[in-house]
Amino acid sequence: MRTGPQYLQSLDDGRQVFLSGIRVRDVAAHPALAGCARTLANLYDAQVRPELQDLLTMEGPAGKRVSLAWMVPKSTADLERRRRMIEHLARQQGGTMGRLPDYVPLIALGLYSARGQLARASPEWAGNVERYFNTCRDADLLLTHSFADRQIDRSKPSAALNHLQVVSRDSEHLVVRGIKSMATLGPLANEYLVLTPPRAGLAPQQALFFSVPVATPGLRFICRQPFSEGAPADFPLSSRFDEMDAWAVFDDVRIPLSRVFLAENVDVLQAAWRQVNVFAYHHILIRMAVKAELFAGVSSLVAQQLGTSQFERVKEELADILRHVETLRAFIRAAEADPVLTREGIAMPNPRTLMVAHMYAVEQHPRLQQTLLSLCGQGVLMAPTHAELGSGELQEDLEHYLSGGPTAPADRVRLFRLAWDLAGGAFATRQVLFEQFNGRDLARNRLQFAQSYDVSTFEQMARRLAGIEPGEEQGR
Numbered sequence: 468m469r470t471g472p473q474y475l476q477s478l479d480d481g482r483q484v485f486l487s488g489i490r491v492r493d494v495a496a497h498p499a500l501a502g503c504a505r506t507l508a509n510l511y512d513a514q515v516r517p518e519l520q521d522l523l524t525m526e527g528p529a530g531k532r533v534s535l536a537w538m539v540p541k542s543t544a545d546l547e548r549r550r551r552m553i554e555h556l557a558r559q560q561g562g563t564m565g566r567l568p569d570y571v572p573l574i575a576l577g578l579y580s581a582r583g584q585l586a587r588a589s590p591e592w593a594g595n596v597e598r599y600f601n602t603c604r605d606a607d608l609l610l611t612h613s614f615a616d617r618q619i620d621r622s623k624p625s626a627a628l629n630h631l632q633v634v635s636r637d638s639e640h641l642v643v644r645g646i647k648s649m650a651t652l653g654p655l656a657n658e659y660l661v662l663t664p665p666r667a668g669l670a671p672q673q674a675l676f677f678s679v680p681v682a683t684p685g686l687r688f689i690c691r692q693p694f695s696e697g698a699p700a701d702f703p704l705s706s707r708f709d710e711m712d713a714w715a716v717f718d719d720v721r722i723p724l725s726r727v728f729l730a731e732n733v734d735v736l737q738a739a740w741r742q743v744n745v746f747a748y749h750h751i752l753i754r755m756a757v758k759a760e761l762f763a764g765v766s767s768l769v770a771q772q773l774g775t776s777q778f779e780r781v782k783e784e785l786a787d788i789l790r791h792v793e794t795l796r797a798f799i800r801a802a803e804a805d806p807v808l809t810r811e812g813i814a815m816p817n818p819r820t821l822m823v824a825h826m827y828a829v830e831q832h833p834r835l836q837q838t839l840l841s842l843c844g845q846g847v848l849m850a851p852t853h854a855e856l857g858s859g860e861l862q863e864d865l866e867h868y869l870s871g872g873p874t875a876p877a878d879r880v881r882l883f884r885l886a887w888d889l890a891g892g893a894f895a896t897r898q899v900l901f902e903q904f905n906g907r908d909l910a911r912n913r914l915q916f917a918q919s920y921d922v923s924t925f926e927q928m929a930r931r932l933a934g935i936e937p938g939e940e941q942g943r
């Protein structure tokens with residue numbers, strides 16, 4: 468198992484990462500990335516702490532400890548064990564980081580569980596997936612992934628757009644060119660798993676599942692504007708948990724055939740897709756439930772701070788947040804208690820329950836932010852920085868006018884600055900977008916759910932109660 472320092476050292480591998488137009492030579496030390504890198508390093512350190520071994524690790528096939536993130540679940544008990552690990556890791560950041568080291572292993576598990584479908588098209592692909600899964604587990608690698616393609620014109624068929632695609636091949640490689648437009652954590656990962664999602668009018672050369680090391684020649688990551696550059700005391704979340712999103716440009720990148728899991732086969736891609744993604748929703752929901760716990764905690768403290776917690780309206784708002792926490796927990800436990808077993812006996816948390824739960828969680832998330840802001844009032848904006856609090860000229864005024872509440876002025880400021888990072892600032896806006904889109908977009912998930920739901924027995928009951936005889940309706 469790797470430690471934090473070993474993880475940080477692994478990032479010094481010649482990777483091509485650009486931020487504000489400039490090549491970053493040392494990602495672990497760059498001010499915009501260092502806070503998040505340290506957060507990830509702390510998680511690697513946690514898994515070698517003796518008291519956390521049972522929670523975060525398991526015995527691997529070679530008898531050595533490996534991360535529990537790579538468990539292949541066979542039962543409800545396994546899914547519950549995974550949940551306890553995810554909860555523990557997510558609570559370290561209040562659920563505000565979606566791409567911890569335990570996330571992409573669930574997409575790799577999806578691929579692993581879809582090996583049967585891949586093998587029908589090419590036994591080599593299935594073998595490659597198995598080797599990849601085992602290698603990443605044994606080397607304790609941090610993975611990032613992309614399925615999103617660039618937004619140019621969504622009304623056009625995929626084949627008419629220059630999405631990432633195979634441009635040539637030799638006996639040992641595919642050569643791919645194009646861009647993946649979202650690789651969260653790409654600059655701080657070791658491995659990059661790339662998946663084409665099913666799209667209308669997908670050209671065969673665009674249908675691809677493969678993985679490469681982040682430091683592969685020809686692969687460049689271009690970061691978005693960072694939100695992490697404030698002082699940790701003033702920006703307690705964004706300074707440490709800004710998981711950088713990046714474009715990944717493939718400039719004729721050579722992909723060894725041993726790293727290809729599917730290529731140029733649209734039918735198999737469509738058949739395997741749902742299984743590839745389903746395990747990740749378990750993680751998303753558990754993390755979103757943890758984030759809802761944080762909203763509940765901050766909202767409750769804010770109400771105490773402002774002396775509003777005894778007002779009926781405020782109590783109701785707090786109760787709504789708690790109801791949301793418990794609803795998410797109930798969904799998660801229901802999905803674990805009623806798993807669907809794959810042909811190889813791998814336990815998938817119930818996919819339908821996960822899908823409904825995810826739509827509910829995404830719909831409710833903006834409300835959490837809105838509720839917290841409404842409970843804060845002006846306080847969330849008018850919280851001075853720690854530098855201002857300690858500055859000679861203003862210190863007296865600030866301390867005088869911020870005192871009188873249940874806590875010292877400095878703690879009051881800490882609380883409201885946390886509330887701002889969680890619900891008000893740029894980091895919080897990215898959280899809204901992330902929750903809305905990281906499990907594909909809500910509108911299309913809703914549509915897919917409606918289309919895949921068999922309502923025939925409900926219709927039969929309605930017909931019976933209406934007195935409509937079977938086969939009587941027009942057109943039947």
Ligand SMILES: Cc1cc2nc3c(=O)[nH]c(=O)nc-3n(C[C@H](O)[C@H](O)[C@H](O)COP(=O)(O)OP(=O)(O)OC[C@H]3O[C@@H](n4cnc5c(N)ncnc54)[C@H](O)[C@@H]3O)c2cc1C
Nearest residue numbers: 612613614615618621649650651900901904905907908910
């Ligand atoms: C912060 C953040 C981090 C992310 N991290 C990752 C990551 O690490 N890896 C990854 O693969 N992806 C990631 N994503 C991207 C995510 O996969 C996409 O945002 C998601 O799939 C939606 O695609 P899009 O953003 O291109 O939106 P689009 O597909 O362009 O959609 C834009 C809007 O148009 C609507 N729309 C588009 N087409 C249709 C249609 N046919 N019918 C009806 N409505 C339509 C959508 O509902 C949406 O409202 C991330 C996204 C965000 C915001």
